[in-house]
Amino acid sequence: MPVYKVNVKWNSKKFNDLEIDTDASPQDFKALLFSLTGVPPDRQKVMMPGGLLGDTSYDKIRLRNGATVMLMGSVDEPPSTTSVESADPVAQVRKDRKKPSLPVGIVNLGNTCYMNSALQLLFTIPEFRAFLKILPAESLSSMNMESRNVVNTLRLTFELLERTNEPVVPFAFLDALHAAFPQFATLERGDSNPIGGISRYQQQDANECWIEIVRVLQQVTLDSSTLSSSQNIPESFGTEGGWNLVSRFLTGRLVSTLTCTEGDEPPQESVDTFSQLSCFIDKDVKYLHTGLRNGLEGTLTKNSESLEREAVYKKVSQISRLPGYLCVQFIRFFYKEKNQINAKVLKDVKFPLSLDLYEFCAKDLQAKLLPQREKARAEDEAEAMAVKARKVDASKEEEPSNPEDNPELYDPYWLSDDLGSSATGLYELQGVLSHQGRKSVGHYVAWIKRRGSWFKMDDQQVSETTDEEILKLSGGGEWHSAYLLLYGPRRVKKTITTPRDA
Template identity: 30%
Template sequence: MVSMPVTVKHGPTSHTLTLDTTQPPLTFKGLISDVTGVPVDRMKVMLRGKIVKDESKWDEFKPKAGQTFMVLGSATELPKGPTKPVVFLEDMNDTELADALRMPVGLINMGNTCYMNATLQMLRSVPELQVALDHYSGAMNVTSALRDLYKGMSKTADAFPPLAFLTLLRQVNPQFAEQSRGGHGYAQQDADECWQQIVTSLNNLPGIKLAANGDVDMDGASSSAPTAHFVEQFMMGEMCKTMTCDDVPEEPPTHTMERILKLDCNISINTNFMMSGILDSLDQKITKNSPTLGREAVYTEKSRVSRLPEYLTVHMVRFYWRRDISKKAKIMRKVKFPFDFDATELATPELAKRLNPVQGRIREIEKERDERRKVRRKTKDSADGSVKKEETEKEHELRKTEKEELEKLVDADLKTDIGASLTGLYELVALVTHKGASADSGHYIGWVRKDAVNKPTGGSVDDQETERDVWYKFDDDKVSTVDKDKITQLDGGGEDSTAYILLYK
């Protein structure tokens, strides 16, 4: 029998559940957690006196319908259910469906999990990740849990509980199951550490291959050549590090290469802008042993990016350890971040040279578009709207021509490097902010540009560009819209929401 009704007894209370023996014990424990409130990582399940472990096989137990499973473990407070019944998209009328699709759903806070909720909303702004996850069919792990989470979020108009994903994340990374100092519930965690762990866990997500005809081949059926993982393609850069000895200039410099998932923006009393903070982290003085002198000497380490990914993550290094209070304190300083970011200054001379031709033409095109935009604003429309319609069609054709022109200017090697930035020019599409004075407390919120979640499907070019000034604010289960001016106010200067992780595309 594949599925069978069984009894689960926790203390004096019994529950009837359906056991699916085709699924691993961890899935069954998730069902038990839903009805008992006992976290999976603190749960002990027994059948006929034998403990059911996560890695156990059901054949070892030969469960039968009607048998009783004993559950040991203290229950935490169950998360509150939605105030109104969950409504699925297929059950909505046309009006309800239109309203629901315009506003993405939030994530329910499962007890100090705002750090994870904000991070998940930021990652959801990467459409290529959604496509790769949809094609993933691996075993139960963080990657499959993330796929199922995003699918579940897309099928409802109400806030979604990320319990299954959270359970697996805590199993793989026990640090996120740490209890608060008072012993009441789970402790607050660092969103940057959560982001790193989730992205690192996606190392089993296959990358994208190019089919023989140039189309994207997710399954790689048309090519036997090895391909990089998705994260390596779209989110990982490469850094070239050069180290020279200050005390002995004639000592040969050393060169090393390393892969990076993010750029750090160091914040000092002199840091006012994101770019200066990043450069400060790339150029450092290091003391180490000199083979020439036979003693310690001062070296200058200069790092520059030799590969820029399509999605570039910047980490504002705002937390540092204070020994006097034995906790992570927060740097409140205001640091301006750009909406449009030119990363050429961070690139190696070789990469900058490959990016320059297309960058120069892009800047010229932007000036030409601005002039055309001014003309369109002054143009009066006819009563039947035909003038505006003609202007829109003309602009679409011009942009199609511009795109073809730019594609010819892109470096040939960059074209074949799937997931690499072709221009070195980025736009801010999402960020995570922290509100509070320390890493062990406070509140995280996710912010995502509207067109990164809901792609414009109609309207004029000017209408679509206006959508770029609208942002979604993801405050756990509460989702609202804000304008671009609100995002500019997230640069710090106090305990209010401050930019912590920024995602550029």
Template identity: 25%
Template sequence: MAIRIDVKWKSEVFKDIEIFLTEPLILFKSQLFSLTGVPPERQKLMFKGLLKDDVDLSQLGLVNGSKILLIGSNQVLCDNTKINFIEDLPAEEKDMLLGIRAFQPKSGGLVNVGNTCYFNAVMQFLFPVTELWDKLEFFKNIPGIKQNEFINSLLQMNKTVKNDIKPMNPTKQIILLRQLYPLFNKIDQTTGQYMQQDAEECLNFIVNTMNEFSSGSIADEIFGYTVVVKSERVDGIEEFIPPQNDVTKYMFLRCTMGTPTNPVHSVKEGIKQALTETVTIRKDDTDVLYKKTSYITSLPNYLIIHLVRFEWKQASTTSMTKACKAKICKRISFDKQLDVSYICDKDITESLNNINKYIFDLNNGITPSVKVAQGKHKNGNYVLEAVITHQGRTADSGHYVSWTRVLDESTSATDENVENDCDIRADGLPKKQEPKEFWHKFDDDEISKFDYQSIDLCGGRSDYHIAVLLLYKAQYVTIEDNNQ
């Protein structure tokens, strides 16, 4: 984001200087060097105090017309010096001047073609699931129905954004989406513009269309899980109730927001609450309360969690408000790693415990006390891969953004970056280090990079990004030999 401010230096005032709030301060100092001849290392900038080089410009409250004071002397100031802005320099010169490696996104953003941020966010949310797109390729180019044309257009979109860092215009995909699902074709009668839509509904339509496209299999294989429902009387009276195995494949795991009497503070608590319900059954002329709890019986490759933040709010003549899907902005924490064993059926839990105990024993030089089949196994842990957030008060307004996890393989250990003996193996070679993790923020066609520690998407305030959809990826362990 760029704004224009004024800079006072000695007796001069430079008007309408462009400053990029998401760039480091050195970028702005380089512009001032072109204007004043004051080298960046000699510049002192004042705005509500001295600005340090590592300051986050977006947090200073700068707006168009703000004034910054520059203190510093130049050696030779040429009044007729041509102004060269750093963003106009070749990439190599810009990198050298900044002394840092410039951020280069590996994929392109998506242009907002009129209240389509919900669609853009959903697609960026799905792009990291390479397994999904690889499987869909087997069904491409099937002629005929609109569903096939729509999915083929998404496959082409996936290729385009991965091979071209320029923003892509998704008009074709949006038109096909609106033709398939009239819900997304609604127009605001006041503005005459297409209406904002719910990202969760859009994601639901897309993954179900992918299932239809592939004869009802692909999305289920990747996101689907099954449950068993177990019931018990609330009054404590023992009664044998056989478990109900539900063969339905669910693709979204719901996380409720809790109630005043049963509050929720984390995603783990919200999921547990969503899997539990109380029902009343009439027996022997008496109403009997039963607690029904669902337990997962098959683990998905990717787990989609839907934070149910929107609830229907009736129109009010008193406050002059229309009926809408209002957002619950309360803070619900979630972790980068999620252990789902606590919501699994006992057979799955026992299997996960055996796998993890086997690996623990091996890593600690102990002969494993349990037998585990050779092969690749899920260990019950899931790592956060992507997040969709919403800014605003209602589902039909505000703004959706997608955040995705990216690993920088260039930060892995090499001979050049080994810093101490702890980084070296016994054979003298560098240890393999984990690549550094970054998060990319996809705000339509604008892409930026963040450290995870610098962002908080858990909620608590409606004017900031609040998570509504989470994508977790299953973690695996490989058992090579179980006869030790």
């Protein structure tokens, strides 16, 4: 079926030349309407020539280029109580008690745990959620339709994860992902006709899914007019437009030096960017720091122009820019040529809940990090003194203020001349993506931290867990092994209070 351009009327607004791909799911078009109007798909009534648009197909819909489509639906939920009830504090307390304490899961549509876990990990980054909320449709105009649909349905999925109490069914995002990246739509052997088009897809690699989503988001920028007209946006967005979400918050920079060990030739320097650091695993790697160091230091063999032959070079890389959010991949999968199978490294590699990358930074960056590192150290000392003074276990302390809820209490986590970077080199673990079993038939799970508590996001099944259980994801057996780690910025309070000050 063809692609049409239609005009959509909603209240007093009109949106011209919107594309409808009738081979795609109607939910994709509803996701586009959501991005333009803010009306969630479950509250949309889309009147087209031929009838009301459903959720599964364009059957009986008679479209043509230039056709007018009517959208009905409101942005806000209609009030469920009277104004008297809303003003009643007792009623409000009862309402608050009914609010779910657990995050919302995502339904597995048949070997889609890789996608669900990647989405849950990405959802933990507040700047990504805020970016998608204010992103105007015009910002996607230069992208192809497949990439636009990925962004629009990602926005829809995040919106549902924020406002619903029930597990999210990601049909629209899965369709968009398959259209943009057909490798994820590969069927299991013998399943050329899957029932309903789902439940028989091959298992895929969660990190590959993460990378493809990030690459799509890398194509999107915000302009200054959107920033100036938006309210309650993160301070890290600044006021100037033209920047990219991934480059600002998830991308670091490496300065590498290549030195010949067999001849007297000048060192070669290069600059590269990264959106992930790799933890290489061998028999000597027992800790994350060791694996990271192995990835930043090593030797390689290449042709030497001065020696006119192959020579051994030593490569040393240092970090010259740390992103506010750091993704680390454990290199656990490899291909065995002899057996022609994908194998998995089960080795136990321990990782910390708090990560310090200062030692891996270039000297000029280390100098920039020192002021906030000193303040973070002073904050830790003040907290230790407060615990000792009260003679209570730190676990019994009142829940600390949350930086996301009370940003005014905290210093910016970025350097003053580099929005979205890290100003300390200190990180706190906020998400883990784990794998259990063999690569082709295993299972992925996301583990996320929200307001001081850890949760296991096993598709639609959500349960609370502990720091101790998170640290058990280090591998070494048949239990879940950490595959991706997502660290967020260490936040430092503006005012540090000691027991003497209190």
